[in-house]
Amino acid sequence: MERKQKAFGVIDAHQEELIELSDRIFDHPEIGLQEYQACQWLTDYLERNGFAVERGVGGMETAFRAVYQQGNGGPSFGLLCEYDALEKQGHACGHHLQGPCIIGAAMAIQQAVKDKPYRLVVYGTPAEENYSGKITMIQNGCFQDIDIALMMHMDGATRVDVKSLxxxxxxxxxxxxxxxxxxxxxxxxxxxxxxxxxxxxxxxxxxxxxxxxxxxxxxxxxxxxxxxxxxxxxxxxxxxxxxxxxxxxxxxxxxxxxxxxxxxxxxxxxxxxxxFTHNKIPVLVLNDLLMKNARLVDAPQIAPPRAKTGSTDFSNVMTLVPSSCIRMAFVPITVGPHSQGYYDEGKTKAAHDGMLKGAKILAATMCDILEDPALMDQIKEEFAQNQRDKNYNKYKGDFS
Known part of the structure; x- marks a missing residue:
């Protein structure tokens, strides 16, 4: 618990910078494949804080990979973020909050955990809305260097998914x-x-x-x-x-x-x-860790998994490595994405709080795995069993 509290303190110490960064991205919306400014702002921040940054990875000009290595060996945590806006709607899906959330989680581990080996790999993944950019990144070799993949997405409730279309x-x-x-x-x-x-x-x-x-x-x-x-x-x-x-x-x-x-x-x-975007392949051990830590940070509107979902290119990443996304409440549960209601709440205290608590949930989950290596073994075994049961390995990025 002491390690988690230190990580939370790092996020609290940087909260004003993270809020300012999310608001700046909100005020300068860029549609998929044109996220030049958001990519620059996010990577500049990561570089200033000790991450080695590569821009234009995975065959995509506005993608990036930022790495921090602590010691030798240890788990490799993939932290993925989106930052594309919707055409004519701006950031009505909350993607402006993802990058600062992921950066907050990464910095929390970087600064709070010095006694264990690990790698943090932050992937900037463009064009989720209009191009499914993660598929192109997969086809060009990305995500092969991580043991698990974690994301945050805003929502009408705090929850995880067990399926997608x-x-x-x-x-x-x-x-x-x-x-x-x-x-x-x-x-x-x-x-x-x-x-x-x-x-x-x-x-x-x-x-x-x-x-x-x-x-x-x-x-x-x-x-x-x-x-x-x-x-x-x-x-x-x-x-x-x-x-x-x-x-x-x-x-x-x-x-x-x-x-x-x-x-x-x-x-x-x-x-x-x-x-082609795959359907989600949940790893319930990882889902449970995220929800346990959502309760720890007193996240708002905790709810069961969604009965109806959309589609996401993150599902294709889920065919490669164990993955999960914590969805953070910031609007009423009756308000859906790609709506004026989502847009109107994009710079509110509820949005900022959801982003910061999302960062704490991700950081706490990584702390759990670092403190108990058996958790990673359980996560990998469940993922392997999913692949054996459904033969998902046939669908690694292509539909053929």
């Missing part, structure tokens, strides 16, 4: 032949007709999938003026399910619908895969 994203482009829609429509082949029929196919399939499947689509490009048969039409599609194996079959049926729509309109179709 696996997610496949596509860009679908229909190619047709343009013609004058009034004088010679018979010469045309409407790409827009193909896209619209693909939407109808999705709707007819919707009745014949299991209840947790989610299917979304929108028009990206519908052609031009109404008096021209559209030669090109593009749509954006997303498929989700809690069951990866079932989602593979939905993917097969989706591709057949796209080909069928092209066949009916005598057009051609191009399906671009934009990425």
């Amino acid at each position: 696996a997610n496949i994203k596509y860009s679908v482009i229909f190619h047709g032949v343009s013609a004058h829609a009034g004088r010679r429509p018979e010469d045309g082949k409407s790409a827009l007709d193909g896209l619209l029929l693909s939407f109808q196919g999705i709707e007819f399939m919707r009745e014949h999938v299991i209840d947790d499947v989610r299917m979304h689509y929108t028009v990206v490009d519908a052609g031009g003026p109404a008096n021209v048969v559209p030669a090109r039409a593009e749509g954006s599609f997303v498929l989700r399910s809690y069951d990866v194996e079932y989602l593979k079959d939905v993917d097969r049926r989706f591709r057949n619908i796209m080909q069928g729509a092209a066949l009916m309109t005598d057009t051609t179709v191009e399906i671009k895969d934009l990425g």
Whole structure:
């Protein structure tokens, strides 16, 4: 307990700096792949506090890796943070609070624990919202140097997850032949007709999938003026399910619908895969440690795991190493992410308190593992059993 109290004292001593940093990121929102300023601010702070920083890691210009080594050997703690904003909504998902929280947790261990060996690896992971940047980082060798991965995300309650929706994203482009829609429509082949029929196919399939499947689509490009048969039409599609194996079959049926729509309109179709995010693979030993420490710091609104979740590229990291994310309450439980309510609370005392208590929970969890190495053995064994049971190793970053 003494070690944890020292770690908490470090976070308290730096709280004004961490709050200022989170507010600065909030006031300068940058969408995914454009987080240049946030990346610079976070890495500058880490460098000033004794971390060796590499920028542009994992094939991503706004990603980073910051390392602090204490002694020789010991566990390697991965601390992951996001800092991308939403287009037109700013930081309505609370990502501005993640980097300062993770830095606070890392500095707490760095300054409070000098008698045990360990490594701290802070990974800055861009573009969670629009690009699933962690997948690119995995494909370029990141996260191989850590024993566990920890994150913090803001929420309407303090809790951990035991599941998430696996997610496949596509860009679908229909190619047709343009013609004058009034004088010679018979010469045309409407790409827009193909896209619209693909939407109808999705709707007819919707009745014949299991209840947790989610299917979304929108028009990206519908052609031009109404008096021209559209030669090109593009749509954006997303498929989700809690069951990866079932989602593979939905993917097969989706591709057949796209080909069928092209066949009916005598057009051609191009399906671009934009990425696959896995469903979460929980390690309950690690989840329990986080929640034990949430109670220790008197975190607000402690609740059971969510019944409904979205998707995250952190799930792909969870196929590589034991991982967990503590979700910290700062809004009413009825307020969801990507909403005005999330945005309005982004610089409040509740947001700042959630960030700082999140840092303490992560630091306390690392203290537990350092003090009792058997915990790491239990975490690794549960993770290995998960992989044996579900054969998750087939899905390390790719959907094939």
